[in-house]
Amino acid sequence: MFVSLIGMPGGGKSTVGRNLARRLGVPFSDSDAVIERQIGCSIREFFDAQGEERFRDVEQDVIADLVRADRGVLATGGGVVLRDANRHALHRHTTAIYLRSTPEELFRRLRHDTQRPLLQVADPLARLRALFQERDPLYHSVAHFVIETGRPSVHNLVNMLLMQLELAGVLPIDLVPSPVDGIEPLLH
Numbered sequence: 001m002f003v004s005l006i007g008m009p010g011g012g013k014s015t016v017g018r019n020l021a022r023r024l025g026v027p028f029s030d031s032d033a034v035i036e037r038q039i040g041c042s043i044r045e046f047f048d049a050q051g052e053e054r055f056r057d058v059e060q061d062v063i064a065d066l067v068r069a070d071r072g073v074l075a076t077g078g079g080v081v082l083r084d085a086n087r088h089a090l091h092r093h094t095t096a097i098y099l100r101s102t103p104e105e106l107f108r109r110l111r112h113d114t115q116r117p118l119l120q121v122a123d124p125l126a127r128l129r130a131l132f133q134e135r136d137p138l139y140h141s142v143a144h145f146v147i148e149t150g151r152p153s154v155h156n157l158v159n160m161l162l163m164q165l166e167l168a169g170v171l172p173i174d175l176v177p178s179p180v181d182g183i184e185p186l187l188h
Contacts, residue, residue: 001024001026001071001095001170001171002067002069002070002071002072002073002074002093002094002095003020003072003073003074003094003095003096003097003161003165003170004067004073004074004075004076004090004094004095004096004097005017005020005073005074005075005076005096005097005099006076006080006081006090006096006097006098006099006139006142006143007078007098007099007100007101007139007149008078008100008101008103008106008128008131008132008135008139009077009078009106009110009116009119009128009131010078010101010106010109010110010113010116011078011099011100011101011106011149012099012101012149012154012157013030013075013076013099014030014032014075015154016075016099016154016157016158016161017030017073017074017075018030018073018075019154019155019158020073020158020161020162021072021073023158023162024073024171026071026072026073027069027071027072027073028072028073028074028075029066029069029072029073029074029075030074030075031059031062031063031066031074031075031076031077031080032075032076032077034062034066035055035058035059035062035077038058038062039058042115043055043077043115044115044116044120046058052079056079056082056083059077059079059080059083059086060083060085060086063076063080063085063086063089063090064085064089067089067090067093067094068093074094076090078131078135079135081135081138081139081141081142082135082138087138087141087142090142091141091142091143091144095144095145095165095168095170096142096143096144096145097143097144097145097146097147097161097164098139098140098142098143098145098146098147099147099149099157100136100139100146100147100148100149101148101149101150102132103125103128103129103131103132104125105149105150105151106128106132107124107125107128110124110128111124144168145164145165145168147160147161147164
Protein backbone atom coordinates (compact mmCIF):
# COMPACT_ATOMS: atom_id res chain seq x y z
CA MET A 1 0.00 0.00 0.00
CA PHE A 2 1.42 3.34 -1.08
CA VAL A 3 -0.37 6.58 -0.19
CA SER A 4 0.50 10.00 -1.59
CA LEU A 5 -0.69 13.28 -0.15
CA ILE A 6 -1.28 16.15 -2.55
CA GLY A 7 -2.52 19.68 -2.03
CA MET A 8 -1.63 23.32 -1.73
CA PRO A 9 1.50 24.61 0.01
CA GLY A 10 0.89 24.66 3.76
CA GLY A 11 -1.93 22.14 3.58
CA GLY A 12 -0.29 19.83 6.12
CA LYS A 13 0.97 17.13 3.78
CA SER A 14 4.33 16.63 5.48
CA THR A 15 3.05 16.72 9.04
CA VAL A 16 0.03 14.52 8.35
CA GLY A 17 2.10 12.21 6.15
CA ARG A 18 4.76 11.67 8.79
CA ASN A 19 2.08 10.82 11.37
CA LEU A 20 0.14 8.60 8.98
CA ALA A 21 3.28 6.64 8.08
CA ARG A 22 4.07 6.18 11.77
CA ARG A 23 0.54 4.87 12.44
CA LEU A 24 0.77 2.47 9.49
CA GLY A 25 4.33 1.38 10.24
CA VAL A 26 5.51 2.20 6.72
CA PRO A 27 8.31 4.45 5.38
CA PHE A 28 7.66 8.17 4.94
CA SER A 29 9.08 10.33 2.15
CA ASP A 30 8.74 14.04 1.52
CA SER A 31 9.44 14.79 -2.14
CA ASP A 32 10.64 18.33 -1.37
CA ALA A 33 13.16 17.01 1.20
CA VAL A 34 14.39 14.41 -1.31
CA ILE A 35 14.75 17.14 -3.95
CA GLU A 36 16.71 19.39 -1.57
CA ARG A 37 19.11 16.54 -0.74
CA GLN A 38 19.54 15.86 -4.45
CA ILE A 39 20.15 19.47 -5.52
CA GLY A 40 22.24 20.35 -2.47
CA CYS A 41 20.40 23.56 -1.58
CA SER A 42 16.97 24.83 -0.60
CA ILE A 43 14.19 24.81 -3.15
CA ARG A 44 13.98 28.59 -2.83
CA GLU A 45 17.69 28.96 -3.71
CA PHE A 46 17.27 26.56 -6.63
CA PHE A 47 14.21 28.48 -7.88
CA ASP A 48 16.17 31.74 -7.74
CA ALA A 49 19.20 30.29 -9.56
CA GLN A 50 17.63 27.86 -12.04
CA GLY A 51 13.97 28.85 -12.36
CA GLU A 52 10.72 27.00 -11.87
CA GLU A 53 10.89 24.98 -15.10
CA ARG A 54 14.22 23.37 -14.15
CA PHE A 55 12.86 22.69 -10.64
CA ARG A 56 9.83 20.94 -12.17
CA ASP A 57 12.20 18.74 -14.23
CA VAL A 58 14.00 17.62 -11.07
CA GLU A 59 10.69 17.14 -9.26
CA GLN A 60 9.35 14.94 -12.07
CA ASP A 61 12.41 12.67 -11.89
CA VAL A 62 12.13 12.41 -8.09
CA ILE A 63 8.41 11.57 -8.22
CA ALA A 64 9.04 8.89 -10.85
CA ASP A 65 11.63 7.31 -8.54
CA LEU A 66 9.60 7.60 -5.34
CA VAL A 67 6.40 6.00 -6.67
CA ARG A 68 8.34 2.84 -7.53
CA ALA A 69 8.22 1.82 -3.85
CA ASP A 70 5.67 -0.84 -3.00
CA ARG A 71 4.61 0.72 0.32
CA GLY A 72 4.85 3.97 2.19
CA VAL A 73 3.46 7.46 2.54
CA LEU A 74 4.63 10.27 0.27
CA ALA A 75 4.09 13.98 0.92
CA THR A 76 4.43 15.92 -2.32
CA GLY A 77 5.17 19.53 -3.11
CA GLY A 78 2.21 21.80 -3.81
CA GLY A 79 3.03 22.19 -7.52
CA VAL A 80 3.57 18.50 -8.25
CA VAL A 81 0.29 18.36 -10.20
CA LEU A 82 1.47 20.92 -12.76
CA ARG A 83 3.12 18.18 -14.81
CA ASP A 84 1.01 15.56 -16.55
CA ALA A 85 3.66 12.88 -15.90
CA ASN A 86 3.43 13.50 -12.15
CA ARG A 87 -0.38 13.44 -12.18
CA HIS A 88 -0.33 10.15 -14.05
CA ALA A 89 2.35 8.55 -11.82
CA LEU A 90 0.65 9.57 -8.57
CA HIS A 91 -2.81 8.47 -9.68
CA ARG A 92 -1.63 5.19 -11.16
CA HIS A 93 0.95 4.06 -8.59
CA THR A 94 -0.42 5.45 -5.33
CA THR A 95 -3.65 6.00 -3.48
CA ALA A 96 -3.67 9.78 -3.85
CA ILE A 97 -5.35 11.84 -1.16
CA TYR A 98 -5.98 15.54 -1.67
CA LEU A 99 -5.72 17.47 1.60
CA ARG A 100 -7.94 20.37 0.57
CA SER A 101 -7.65 23.71 2.37
CA THR A 102 -9.09 27.08 1.41
CA PRO A 103 -6.69 29.87 0.44
CA GLU A 104 -7.73 31.74 3.59
CA GLU A 105 -6.83 28.77 5.84
CA LEU A 106 -3.52 28.43 4.03
CA PHE A 107 -2.75 32.13 4.41
CA ARG A 108 -3.40 31.89 8.15
CA ARG A 109 -0.86 29.03 8.35
CA LEU A 110 1.73 30.53 5.97
CA ARG A 111 1.61 34.28 6.57
CA HIS A 112 5.08 34.29 8.18
CA ASP A 113 6.70 31.69 5.90
CA THR A 114 9.77 32.95 4.03
CA GLN A 115 10.84 29.65 2.44
CA ARG A 116 8.13 29.00 -0.14
CA PRO A 117 9.29 30.69 -3.36
CA LEU A 118 5.88 31.15 -4.94
CA LEU A 119 4.59 33.03 -1.89
CA GLN A 120 7.34 35.64 -1.69
CA VAL A 121 5.13 38.29 -3.27
CA ALA A 122 3.49 41.56 -2.15
CA ASP A 123 0.06 39.92 -1.66
CA PRO A 124 0.47 36.25 -0.65
CA LEU A 125 -3.29 35.76 -0.10
CA ALA A 126 -4.04 36.86 -3.67
CA ARG A 127 -1.27 34.52 -4.85
CA LEU A 128 -2.75 31.62 -2.85
CA ARG A 129 -6.18 32.31 -4.34
CA ALA A 130 -4.73 32.29 -7.86
CA LEU A 131 -2.75 29.08 -7.20
CA PHE A 132 -5.83 27.43 -5.71
CA GLN A 133 -7.96 28.37 -8.73
CA GLU A 134 -5.34 26.91 -11.08
CA ARG A 135 -4.47 23.78 -9.08
CA ASP A 136 -7.70 22.67 -7.38
CA PRO A 137 -9.05 20.98 -10.54
CA LEU A 138 -5.66 19.27 -11.06
CA TYR A 139 -5.61 17.94 -7.50
CA HIS A 140 -9.13 16.62 -8.00
CA SER A 141 -8.09 14.89 -11.24
CA VAL A 142 -5.32 12.99 -9.43
CA ALA A 143 -7.03 12.24 -6.12
CA HIS A 144 -8.72 9.02 -5.22
CA PHE A 145 -10.04 10.78 -2.09
CA VAL A 146 -10.46 14.39 -0.99
CA ILE A 147 -10.24 15.34 2.68
CA GLU A 148 -11.32 18.85 3.66
CA THR A 149 -8.73 19.85 6.24
CA GLY A 150 -10.49 22.76 7.92
CA ARG A 151 -9.18 23.07 11.46
CA PRO A 152 -9.05 19.54 12.88
CA SER A 153 -5.94 18.44 14.72
CA VAL A 154 -3.29 16.39 12.97
CA HIS A 155 -4.40 13.41 15.05
CA ASN A 156 -8.00 13.77 13.83
CA LEU A 157 -6.89 14.26 10.21
CA VAL A 158 -4.84 11.06 10.38
CA ASN A 159 -7.83 9.21 11.84
CA MET A 160 -10.03 10.57 9.04
CA LEU A 161 -7.51 9.32 6.46
CA LEU A 162 -7.30 5.90 8.09
CA MET A 163 -11.08 5.58 8.14
CA GLN A 164 -11.38 6.66 4.50
CA LEU A 165 -8.72 4.16 3.44
CA GLU A 166 -10.41 1.40 5.42
CA LEU A 167 -13.85 2.17 3.98
CA ALA A 168 -12.33 2.01 0.49
CA GLY A 169 -10.80 -1.39 1.25
CA VAL A 170 -7.24 -0.07 0.97
CA LEU A 171 -6.44 -0.85 4.63
CA PRO A 172 -7.36 -3.77 6.83
CA ILE A 173 -9.87 -2.80 9.51
CA ASP A 174 -7.48 -3.60 12.39
CA LEU A 175 -5.37 -0.53 11.52
CA VAL A 176 -8.30 1.84 11.86
CA PRO A 177 -8.95 3.52 15.22
CA SER A 178 -12.15 2.78 17.05
CA PRO A 179 -13.83 4.16 20.16
CA VAL A 180 -12.90 0.90 21.89
CA ASP A 181 -9.23 1.84 21.48
CA GLY A 182 -9.87 5.00 23.47
CA ILE A 183 -9.98 7.25 20.42
CA GLU A 184 -12.91 9.57 20.06
CA PRO A 185 -15.08 8.71 17.04
CA LEU A 186 -14.99 11.23 14.22
CA LEU A 187 -18.53 10.62 13.05
CA HIS A 188 -21.20 12.11 15.31
